[in-house]
Amino acid sequence: MAKTIDQVDAQASAEAILEKYDRESNYRRNLGLWTWVVTFIAVALTVFHLYTSYFGTLQTQIQGAVHLGTALGLIFLLYPIKSGLHRKQTGVPWYDVLLAFTSVFVCYYNVFQYEELLKRTVFGYTSLDIIVASLGVLLVLEATRRCVGMPIVIVAALALAYALWGSGIPLFSHRGFSWSILSSDLYFKTDGIFGVPIRVSSTFIFLFLFFGVMLTKTGIGKYFNDLAFALTGRFTGGPAKAAVAASALQGMISGSSIANTVGSGSFTIPMMKKAGYKPEFAAAAEASASTGGQLMPPVMGAAAFIMAEYTGIPYSEIMIYALIPAILYFTGVFLGVHFESKKQGIFGLPADQLPKMKELLIKQGYLLLPLIMIIYTLLSGRTPMRAALIGIAVAFLVSFFSKETRFNLAGVIDALEQGARAALPVIAACASAGIIVGVVVLTGLGAKVAGGIITLADNVLILTLFYTMIACIILGMGLPTTANYIVTATIAAPALISMDVPVMAVHLFVFYFGIVADITPPVCLAAYAGAGIAKANPFKTGINATRLAIAAFIIPYMFVYNPALVLVDYTPSSLVLALISAFVGMVGISSAVMGFLIRRARLWERISLFIAGLCLIDPHFILDIIGYGTIAIMFFIQSRRPVDVEASNSVGQSYGM
Known part of the structure; x- marks a missing residue:
C-alpha cells in the first residue's frame, strides 16, 4: 500500500510541476455538463483530420479554418482566463462559452464566405470582414496566452505594434499600415494566421501528435525507459546515461521538452539522486536530454514538417539530414554524463536491478512496430500524412497484443479526445506564429534584420553565426518547439542564407539554438521543471544543463563549416x-x-x-x-x-x- 501512496504522491507532484512551468497543463478538470460537449467536439476534430488525411484535404483556407476554429472553441472551454482557476471552477463561465462560440464563428466565416472573400482580396473588404478579422486576431492571441503562455503573445503583440507604428524606427522603418489593412491581411490572406504554420498543423502535425497519443496508450513510454536501462544501466553513470537514452527515445514522439522532462524525469531523476548525483545535476541531465529529444528525427517536435515547407526539401530527406547532428547532440550529453560520473565515482547498476534486453525485445519488441512502420513509409517516398495514418493504424493494432493496453469503445473515444487536446497548444502557437510571419512578410522585417546582423558582423561568417545564435536563443525563450522554429526561421535565418550557407545547415542552425533556449538561463523552462522534481536550485540546474548540452552550442557551428555533417556536398x-x-x-x-x-x-x-x-x-x-x-x-x-x-x-x- 505504501508503494501505491508513493506513486500517487509522485504523480501529483509531477502534475503540480507541469502546471507551474507548462501552461498547457492548466486546463479545467471539472467541466460539469460541458464534459460531454468538449468530448464530442474534440472527438469530431480528430475524426475530421483522420477523414481528410485518408480521403483528401479540403481547400487550404477551409481546412485551416475548421482546424483553427474548432481548436479555439475547445481552448476557451478548457483553459480559464487566469492560471490557477482551473482547479477552483466547476463548469465553464458564460464569458468563456461566448468566446468559444465567437471563435468558431469568426473562423468558420472563412468557410462560408470563401468564394466571396477571394473576390474581396481584389475589390476590398467590407466592414463586417474587418470586424471578423479583428476579432480573429485578438481571439488567437488570447487563446494562445491561455494555453501556451505570454512569451509568444508578447512577440506577436510587438510585431503588430511594429506593423502599426514602426514607420519611424531608424534602420527598420517601413511605410506603415492601418489596422484595417493589417488585420485583413493577417486573417484573410495566406501569409498570416492561415499561412504555412496552420496549413502544416492542419495536415501533418495534428496526425503526428495523435500518433504520439496512440503510442502512449500502448505503453511505449515505459518500454523506452526499460530499453534505455537495459542498454546503458550497467556502465559508468548508468542511471544518468539511461535517462539520456530514454529521453532521446521519448523525445522522438514528444512535442514538448517540458512535458518530456516531467514525464520521464519523474522516474529517472529520483533514481539518479539515489545513485549519488547532486539534485542539480540529476535534473540537468534529464532536462538537457529531454530538450534534445526535440532535435531527434522522425518527429523533431513537429517542426520538421514546417521546415519542409520553408525549405522545399521533402520531409523524408530532412529526417535523414537531421539524424547525424541529433546523434552528435546526444553523444555530447553522454560524454558530459560520463566525465561527471567518472569524476564523482558513480558507476553502473547491478544486473539484477536492470531489465533483460533479450526479454524486452522478444516479449515487447512489437511496441516498436508503429515507429518502424512510420519511418519505413516515409523513406519509401509516401507522404508524411499517409505515413502518420499508417503509424496510427499499426499502433491501434499493436494495442491488442496486451490485455492492459487493448482498446475498447471507451478507450477509442478517450484516445480521439486526447489527440485533439494534445494538439490545442500547438495549433494556438502556430496561429500566433502566423501573425509574426505575416508582419515580417508585410513589412520586410526579415531582410532588415538580416541586413542588420550582417552589417554588425562586418560580413564575417563566424560573427554572423554568433549574432544569429544570440538572436535565436532570445527569440526562442519560452516558446514551444513549432512556434520557436517558425519565429527563428523567419527572422534570423535570412542573415545566414544571404551568406551562401547551405539551406539545410541554416535551418538546422536556427532550429538548434531556438530549442536550447529551454535549457539556457535565465529562461530555461525545461531545467526549471526538472529542478522542481529534483527539489534543486533552478538556476544552478540551468547552468548544469547548459554544461551538459554544450554540444548543442558547438554542433551547429560544425555543420555550417562542415556541411558533410548534414549530408551536403559530402563523400564517404x-x-x-x-x-x-x-x-x-x-x-x-x-x-x-x-x-x-x-x-x-x-x-x-x-x-x-x-x-x-x-x-x-x-x-x-x-x-x-x-x-x-x-x-x-x-x-x-x-x-x-x-x-x-x-x-x-x-x-x-x-x-x-
Missing part, C-alpha cells in the same frame, strides 16, 4: 573525417567544461582542452593538427598522473565499465 571519406573531428572536438570541449578527462583536469588543462575542441570546428589542416595534438597530449599527461582519490572511491558500487 569526408563524412567519416567530419564525424571523427566532431566527436574528438566534443570530447575536448565536454571534458573541459566538466573538468575531467581521465583524471580531474587542472585549470590550464581545461583551457587547453576547450581551445583544442574549438579548433576542430572548422575543417582546416593546421587547426586539426592543433586540436588532435593538444587532446592527445592531455590524454598522455593525465595518464601519467596518479588516480584521483575522489574518483577511486565510488559513491555507489562499480558494476560496469
Whole structure:
C-alpha cells in the first residue's frame, strides 16, 4: 500500500510541476455538463483530420479554418482566463462559452464566405470582414496566452505594434499600415494566421501528435525507459546515461521538452539522486536530454514538417539530414554524463536491478512496430500524412497484443479526445506564429534584420553565426518547439542564407539554438521543471544543463563549416573525417567544461582542452593538427598522473565499465 501512496504522491507532484512551468497543463478538470460537449467536439476534430488525411484535404483556407476554429472553441472551454482557476471552477463561465462560440464563428466565416472573400482580396473588404478579422486576431492571441503562455503573445503583440507604428524606427522603418489593412491581411490572406504554420498543423502535425497519443496508450513510454536501462544501466553513470537514452527515445514522439522532462524525469531523476548525483545535476541531465529529444528525427517536435515547407526539401530527406547532428547532440550529453560520473565515482547498476534486453525485445519488441512502420513509409517516398495514418493504424493494432493496453469503445473515444487536446497548444502557437510571419512578410522585417546582423558582423561568417545564435536563443525563450522554429526561421535565418550557407545547415542552425533556449538561463523552462522534481536550485540546474548540452552550442557551428555533417556536398571519406573531428572536438570541449578527462583536469588543462575542441570546428589542416595534438597530449599527461582519490572511491558500487 505504501508503494501505491508513493506513486500517487509522485504523480501529483509531477502534475503540480507541469502546471507551474507548462501552461498547457492548466486546463479545467471539472467541466460539469460541458464534459460531454468538449468530448464530442474534440472527438469530431480528430475524426475530421483522420477523414481528410485518408480521403483528401479540403481547400487550404477551409481546412485551416475548421482546424483553427474548432481548436479555439475547445481552448476557451478548457483553459480559464487566469492560471490557477482551473482547479477552483466547476463548469465553464458564460464569458468563456461566448468566446468559444465567437471563435468558431469568426473562423468558420472563412468557410462560408470563401468564394466571396477571394473576390474581396481584389475589390476590398467590407466592414463586417474587418470586424471578423479583428476579432480573429485578438481571439488567437488570447487563446494562445491561455494555453501556451505570454512569451509568444508578447512577440506577436510587438510585431503588430511594429506593423502599426514602426514607420519611424531608424534602420527598420517601413511605410506603415492601418489596422484595417493589417488585420485583413493577417486573417484573410495566406501569409498570416492561415499561412504555412496552420496549413502544416492542419495536415501533418495534428496526425503526428495523435500518433504520439496512440503510442502512449500502448505503453511505449515505459518500454523506452526499460530499453534505455537495459542498454546503458550497467556502465559508468548508468542511471544518468539511461535517462539520456530514454529521453532521446521519448523525445522522438514528444512535442514538448517540458512535458518530456516531467514525464520521464519523474522516474529517472529520483533514481539518479539515489545513485549519488547532486539534485542539480540529476535534473540537468534529464532536462538537457529531454530538450534534445526535440532535435531527434522522425518527429523533431513537429517542426520538421514546417521546415519542409520553408525549405522545399521533402520531409523524408530532412529526417535523414537531421539524424547525424541529433546523434552528435546526444553523444555530447553522454560524454558530459560520463566525465561527471567518472569524476564523482558513480558507476553502473547491478544486473539484477536492470531489465533483460533479450526479454524486452522478444516479449515487447512489437511496441516498436508503429515507429518502424512510420519511418519505413516515409523513406519509401509516401507522404508524411499517409505515413502518420499508417503509424496510427499499426499502433491501434499493436494495442491488442496486451490485455492492459487493448482498446475498447471507451478507450477509442478517450484516445480521439486526447489527440485533439494534445494538439490545442500547438495549433494556438502556430496561429500566433502566423501573425509574426505575416508582419515580417508585410513589412520586410526579415531582410532588415538580416541586413542588420550582417552589417554588425562586418560580413564575417563566424560573427554572423554568433549574432544569429544570440538572436535565436532570445527569440526562442519560452516558446514551444513549432512556434520557436517558425519565429527563428523567419527572422534570423535570412542573415545566414544571404551568406551562401547551405539551406539545410541554416535551418538546422536556427532550429538548434531556438530549442536550447529551454535549457539556457535565465529562461530555461525545461531545467526549471526538472529542478522542481529534483527539489534543486533552478538556476544552478540551468547552468548544469547548459554544461551538459554544450554540444548543442558547438554542433551547429560544425555543420555550417562542415556541411558533410548534414549530408551536403559530402563523400564517404569526408563524412567519416567530419564525424571523427566532431566527436574528438566534443570530447575536448565536454571534458573541459566538466573538468575531467581521465583524471580531474587542472585549470590550464581545461583551457587547453576547450581551445583544442574549438579548433576542430572548422575543417582546416593546421587547426586539426592543433586540436588532435593538444587532446592527445592531455590524454598522455593525465595518464601519467596518479588516480584521483575522489574518483577511486565510488559513491555507489562499480558494476560496469
